[in-house]
Amino acid sequence: MQEADLSRELSERVAEAARRGTPLRLVGGGTKAWYGRPVAAEPLALAGHRGVVDYQPSELVVRLRGGTRLVELEALLAAEGQWLACDPPRFGAETTVAGALAAGLAGPGRPYLGGLRDAVLGVTLINGRGEVVRLGGAVMKNVAGFDGFRPMVGALGSLGVILEVCLKVAPRPASRRALALALPREALAERAEAWWRAGLPLAGAAHDGERLRLCLAGSESAVDEAVATLGGDEEDPAYWSALRDQRLPFFRDPGAPLWRLLLPPGACPALPGEGLVEWGGRQWWWRGEAPAEAVFAEAARLGGQASRWRGGDPRAPVFAPLAPPLLALQRRLKAAFDPEGLFNPGIHYPEL
Amino acid sequence: MTATPQAEARMTAQFLQALAACLPAEGLVLDEAGRRAYECDALTLFRRLPGVVAIPEEIAQVQAILRLCDDYGVPVVARGAGTGLSGGALPHAEGVLLNLSRLDATLEIDPDRRLARVGAGVRNLAISQAAAPHGLYFAPDPSSQVASTLGGNIAENAGGVHCLKYGLTVNNVVAATLITIDGERLTLGSPLGEAPGLDLLALIHGSEGLLGVVVEAWVELLPLPRDKRVLLAGFAEVTDCAEAVAAIIAAGVVPAGLELMDRAAVVAVEAMVQQGWPCDLGALLICELDGSAAEVTAQSERVTALLKTHGADHLESATDPAEQARIWSVRKAAFPAIARLAPDTLVMDGSVPRRRLAAVLTRIIALAEAYGLRVFNTFHAGDGNIHPVILFDSRLEGELERAESLGQAILRLCVEEGGSITGEHGVGAEKVDAMCDQFSAAELRQFEAIKAAFDPRGLLNPGKLIPTLNRCAELGHLHVKDGRFPHPELPRF
Numbered sequence: 026m027q028e029a030d031l032s033r034e035l036s037e038r039v040a041e042a043a044r045r046g047t048p049l050r051l052v053g054g055g056t057k058a059w060y061g062r063p064v065a066a067e068p069l070a071l072a073g074h075r076g077v078v079d080y081q082p083s084e085l086v087v088r089l090r091g092g093t094r095l096v097e098l099e100a101l102l103a104a105e106g107q108w109l110a111c112d113p114p115r116f117g118a119e120t121t122v123a124g125a126l127a128a129g130l131a132g133p134g135r136p137y138l139g140g141l142r143d144a145v146l147g148v149t150l151i152n153g154r155g156e157v158v159r160l161g162g163a164v165m166k167n168v169a170g171f172d173g174f175r176p177m178v179g180a181l182g183s184l185g186v187i188l189e190v191c192l193k194v195a196p197r198p199a200s201r202r203a204l205a206l207a208l209p210r211e212a213l214a215e216r217a218e219a220w221w222r223a224g225l226p227l228a229g230a231a232h233d234g235e236r237l238r239l240c241l242a243g244s245e246s247a248v249d250e251a252v253a254t255l256g257g258d259e260e261d262p263a264y265w266s267a268l269r270d271q272r273l274p275f276f277r278d279p280g281a282p283l284w285r286l287l288l289p290p291g292a293c294p295a296l297p298g299e300g301l302v303e304w305g306g307r308q309w310w311w312r313g314e315a316p317a318e319a320v321f322a323e324a325a326r327l328g329g330q331a332s333r334w335r336g337g338d339p340r341a342p343v344f345a346p347l348a349p350p351l352l353a354l355q356r357r358l359k360a361a362f363d364p365e366g367l368f369n370p371g372i373h374y375p376e377l
Numbered sequence: 378m379t380a381t382p383q384a385e386a387r388m389t390a391q392f393l394q395a396l397a398a399c400l401p402a403e404g405l406v407l408d409e410a411g412r413r414a415y416e417c418d419a420l421t422l423f424r425r426l427p428g429v430v431a432i433p434e435e436i437a438q439v440q441a442i443l444r445l446c447d448d449y450g451v452p453v454v455a456r457g458a459g460t461g462l463s464g465g466a467l468p469h470a471e472g473v474l475l476n477l478s479r480l481d482a483t484l485e486i487d488p489d490r491r492l493a494r495v496g497a498g499v500r501n502l503a504i505s506q507a508a509a510p511h512g513l514y515f516a517p518d519p520s521s522q523v524a525s526t527l528g529g530n531i532a533e534n535a536g537g538v539h540c541l542k543y544g545l546t547v548n549n550v551v552a553a554t555l556i557t558i559d560g561e562r563l564t565l566g567s568p569l570g571e572a573p574g575l576d577l578l579a580l581i582h583g584s585e586g587l588l589g590v591v592v593e594a595w596v597e598l599l600p601l602p603r604d605k606r607v608l609l610a611g612f613a614e615v616t617d618c619a620e621a622v623a624a625i626i627a628a629g630v631v632p633a634g635l636e637l638m639d640r641a642a643v644v645a646v647e648a649m650v651q652q653g654w655p656c657d658l659g660a661l662l663i664c665e666l667d668g669s670a671a672e673v674t675a676q677s678e679r680v681t682a683l684l685k686t687h688g689a690d691h692l693e694s695a696t697d698p699a700e701q702a703r704i705w706s707v708r709k710a711a712f713p714a715i716a717r718l719a720p721d722t723l724v725m726d727g728s729v730p731r732r733r734l735a736a737v738l739t740r741i742i743a744l745a746e747a748y749g750l751r752v753f754n755t756f757h758a759g760d761g762n763i764h765p766v767i768l769f770d771s772r773l774e775g776e777l778e779r780a781e782s783l784g785q786a787i788l789r790l791c792v793e794e795g796g797s798i799t800g801e802h803g804v805g806a807e808k809v810d811a812m813c814d815q816f817s818a819a820e821l822r823q824f825e826a827i828k829a830a831f832d833p834r835g836l837l838n839p840g841k842l843i844p845t846l847n848r849c850a851e852l853g854h855l856h857v858k859d860g861r862f863p864h865p866e867l868p869r870f
Binding site for chain 2: 081082083084085086106107129135136139142143152154156157158159160162163164165166167168169170171172173175176178179180183184195196218221222224244246247250287288289290307328329330332344345347348350351352354355357358359360361362364373374377
């Protein structure tokens with residue numbers, strides 16, 4: 026694995042940007058550049074700051090530099106029979122750990138395995154004053170001070186440069202198998218919930234409009250038992266990494282914008298277009314031509330929320346609007362980390 | 378951030394009159410006897426009479442109170458059941474003690490979505506009790522769960538015996554209604570499991586009432602485990618027991634609970650609830666495993682083998698609930714059994730990497746000898762969260778001070794070993810000074826900036842959680858990073 030510690034150079038770059046009042050666009054692996062609102066600012070390359078700082082397999086903790094490639098980390102963990110215990114997507118081999126954390130995205134296992142939000146123990150950050158601050162730590166339980174590291178997950182880099190990340194890891198499931206069942210989409214939410222409550226080792230439950238698909242991960246005996254109970258057709262588990270990384274034909278289809286909708290399980294959006302649903306009915310990918318306002322309104326009607334994932338008018342909103350007092354508080358929190366508004370300005374909302 | 382002269386001047390007759398108008402008739406406590414009931418939380422060493430006590434019954438009343446305090450510049454300390462162990466709910470002498478325990482009317486279970494909408498004043502255990510008919514429960518289970526409230530659990534990011542497998546409060550709450558100091562009502566997070574923008578929901582967990590007042594939350598419920606087994610193992614040496622803990626974690630088994638008691642604690646418990654253990658037992662380990670029957674059996678075999686490899690010479694395995702309850706009663710008896718051995722006890726709380734547990738315990742024993750005090754250990758070993766209990770007698774000249782210095786030394790040891798000054802009890806009023814050991818000046822300034830983003834005038838629970846840089850300099854407990862002195866801007870004495 027390549028190693029390089031660029032903390033000093035990066036802190037100096039940030040301090041310099043703070044002096045000049047020059048906003049920065051944080052660039053990791055560049056595999057999610059399309060996500061969020063466009064940021065017009067000087068790029069700050071972070072992928073070179075990489076390598077594992079400390080990995081204690083017996084402690085189930087890894088501390089690494091933000092630019093470490095996610096696939097490299099996973100290979101390192103796999104060599105010790107471990108994994109991240111969650112399945113953040115990578116839209117290319119260059120996806121970095123800090124980028125995955127900043128995006129806060131989760132793969133098909135989210136309802137069953139949790140996400141990076143649950144795995145992060147600490148973050149070392151360069152804040153907008155150019156200071157290096159260590160938030161959280163490397164232990165399982167730590168309630169000293171504010172958990173300032175937690176909002177880094179999903180902040181899209183707007184709070185600072187993630188220099189180091191400390192993550193919980195877990196023993197890798199011994200077995201992983203995939204099934205396809207001839208059941209209608211309406212059955213997904215209820216069935217998946219019932220299977221999970223019955224103790225089946227689910228790591229994914231989706232419906233592509235044709236068949237209900239399941240990913241099972243756990244001990245060999247538990248997975249085998251689930252496969253025997255469920256029936257259906259066994260298929261290549263590679264389906265699930267393709268779904269996670271959006272390499273399925275559904276995602277390749279060009280043209281209409283792609284939306285991500287979080288809905289109460291069982292709800293189905295009444296929108297023009299076609300959908301693929303996962304997370305046991307909670308997360309929808311929806312491709313269709315509808316004005317942003319109509320998609321946000323439909324999601325809200327169903328008690329859910331929408332975000333524009335890819336495509337569509339780049340000037341249109343990406344995320345559902347926030348209540349004004351909440352947006353104001355988010356702005357103040359950003360300013361607490363980044364008083365000059367240096368990092369990825371406007372990536373969530375024009376005002377943030 | 379102690380009481381400023383301004384704050385004193387602002388809790389005027391006019392303010393009290395306006396406060397009374399925000400509350401139901403019984404909701405305002407002015408008389409000294411009534412206020413006395415709130416002078417401390419479960420950390421009884423710290424006591425202060427609150428200026429006034431307010432007991433709202435509705436969210437709108439909380440909004441009105443906070444707005445009023447903001448207008449008048451009066452400090453507010455929120456309190457749930459008062460079971461906190463770090464003085465987080467220690468009142469402000471010239472401020473409002475906001476008792477939220479009557480926000481307990483809301484407890485709605487959505488069994489299909491496995492969610493519950495819960496008022497901040499609802500007791501932790503009441504959530505699981507309401508969910509039980511649906512085969513569900515709320516996973517965080519601090520030892521105070523019979524009394525402690527959800528609002529307090531969120532403020533402290535409470536853990537408990539089972540957080541090793543099921544996470545802390547923050548991992549089990551999906552949304553919260555926060556009232557800000559200016560009375561604004563905000564929804565953080567969402568029952569959908571995430572919300573757009575910055576994750577303020579995660580940030581308010583463990584923020585000890587410094588950022589706002591949580592009045593309601595949506596929590597996730599889990600299916601009750603289908604099968605459960607409790608193992609009890611006795612060891613001749615506490616270090617072997619600690620090594621067994623590290624080995625179980627390293628083997629990739631995630632027990633639902635993994636609790637350690639050292640020799641002193643075992644002797645204390647045996648004296649109170651006779652279990653007939655061999656009297657030369659150096660340490661006890663309790664390990665709870667849950668999941669499907671097959672998983673539990675497989676894990677139980679694995680753990681039993683590891684326990685034997687590490688020298689366990691007394692093993693019990695309980696499959697039926699009554700036997701399991703008996704084993705857990707041993708752990709639950711530990712603090713009371715220890716407490717009756719001395720006039721006073723100080724329960725510490727720190728956290729260390731699990732592979733360092735044996736070394737940490739050895740160092741604590743040495744420290745206790747050096748300070749001439751007895752220390753008992755009974756704690757959440759699986760997540761490296763130690764709770765040394767220091768025995769002392771405050772009637773003896775200087776012994777309280779000695780106990781407190783030993784406590785501080787143990788916390789510094791935790792930081793040196795790569796851990797934290799608090800694993801689950803919080804910083805509160807007790808550990809403000811110890812924060813100087815763990816954080817640099819820039820980090821403390823970052824905490825202050827976060828605080829100011831929510832509460833620019835510092836009215837919410839002032840004086841807790843974050844030490845001033847001057848205080849750290851006075852103490853000389855400065856966190857030195859990379860060999861550099863962290864507070865070059867401050868004068869040294």
